[in-house]
Amino acid sequence: MNPVKRQSTLTSPAVCAGIELHGGNHTRMVMKPAPIGTGIIFVRTDISDRDNQIEVLPENVSGVKNCTTLQNAAGVKVSTIEHFLAALSAAGIDNLIVEIDGQELPALDGSSEPFLKLIEQVGITSQPAPRRYVKVLETVEISKGDSLARIEPADQLILDVTIDFEDEAIGHQRLEISPDVRSFRDRLASARTFARKHEVAALYAAGLSKGGSLDNAVVVDGNKILNPEGLRFNDEFVRHKALDLLGDLYLGGPIIGRVTTVKGGHGINHDLLTALFANPNAWKFVSIESESRETMCDSVSA
Ligand SMILES: [Zn+2]
Structure with missing residues (x-):
C-alpha cells in the first residue's frame, strides 16, 4: 500500500452509543470533523468544572491494565479507546473532535467493525495539508x-x-x-x-x-x-x-x-x-x- 499523503477528517458528524465494557454505563459519542492540525481530541461533555479535553498523545496514557486509558492534567479520563483508534488508524483519520458523555467508549460488539462502518458511512474528507508520519x-x-x-x-x-x-x-x-x-x-x-x-x-x-x-x-x-x-x-x-x-x-x-x-x-x-x-x-x-x-x-x- 502507498501511505496516504494528505491529512483527513470525517465528512460529517457521526454518532454512536452503547454500553461501556468495564463501567457498564450507557455512553454516547459524537465524532465531529476538525480542521487541519487538530489531531484526535476527546471532549468529556459530562464534565464542565475542569478542563474536559483530552488529547490523543502517548504522554497522556495513564493506564494500560485491561484497556488503554488517557488522562489530561486536570485528571479527566477517557478509557477503552483502542478499538476506536484502530479504526481511525486504518481509515487514515488525523483530525477529529470526539464528544463523549462518560468516561468509557461504548464496547459495541467488542471489535472495531461498528466504528469503521460508521466512518465509512459518513465518509472521509481529504484535507489540503501533508500528513505527518x-x-x-x-x-x-x-x-x-x-x-x-x-x-x-x-x-x-x-x-x-x-x-x-x-x-x-x-x-x-x-x-x-x-x-x-x-x-x-x-x-x-x-x-x-x-x-x-x-x-x-x-x-x-x-x-x-x-x-x-x-x-x-x-x-x-x-x-x-x-x-x-x-x-x-x-x-x-x-x-x-x-x-x-x-x-x-x-x-x-x-x-x-x-x-x-x-x-x-x-x-x-x-x-x-x-x-x-x-x-x-x-x-x-x-x-x-x-x-x-x-x-x-x-x-x-x-
Ligand atoms: Zn481489544
Whole structure:
C-alpha cells in the first residue's frame, strides 16, 4: 500500500452509543470533523468544572491494565479507546473532535467493525495539508518477562503479532499484516476482544467488566468457546491482538515501521512507543511528497 499523503477528517458528524465494557454505563459519542492540525481530541461533555479535553498523545496514557486509558492534567479520563483508534488508524483519520458523555467508549460488539462502518458511512474528507508520519530509523526493542515488542525500519507499517496461551481454544497463533483500510476491514476489524472464563470472574470481583457479555467479548474456557455463535475466524484472538496493537500505536500518530510483538498487550505496546519517542535518533517526522519520493519535513510543526 502507498501511505496516504494528505491529512483527513470525517465528512460529517457521526454518532454512536452503547454500553461501556468495564463501567457498564450507557455512553454516547459524537465524532465531529476538525480542521487541519487538530489531531484526535476527546471532549468529556459530562464534565464542565475542569478542563474536559483530552488529547490523543502517548504522554497522556495513564493506564494500560485491561484497556488503554488517557488522562489530561486536570485528571479527566477517557478509557477503552483502542478499538476506536484502530479504526481511525486504518481509515487514515488525523483530525477529529470526539464528544463523549462518560468516561468509557461504548464496547459495541467488542471489535472495531461498528466504528469503521460508521466512518465509512459518513465518509472521509481529504484535507489540503501533508500528513505527518513517524518514520522509524533505528530498531527499538523492549522485553518484559516472556513478552517482547520491537519496532524497526520498514517502507510501510507492518504488524507481526504472535500470541501463546495455555488454553487449547487459543494456543499459539501468529499473524502478519500491513493494515491499510482494505486489509483492516477484511482481516482485523471484526475480531472481538476476548477473555478467559477465570479472568472474567476476577474482573467482576475488581468491579470491572460490568458491561461485559457474550455480546461484546469472546469467552474461552479451556478448549471451549462459550459464545453460542462460535468464532468469527479460527484465529480471531491473534487478529484482535493485532487490532489492539494498531490502536495503541496510533497514540503516536501514523507510523512507518515494522512492529513485532510476542505475547504482547497494552502495557508493552505503550512501553514500546515511549521508548521509541525517548530516542531522538530512532525516528523522525516525514511527509509523503509523491508516490515514490519521501521527503524530510522539518517544517511540519511538532
Ligand atoms: Zn481489544
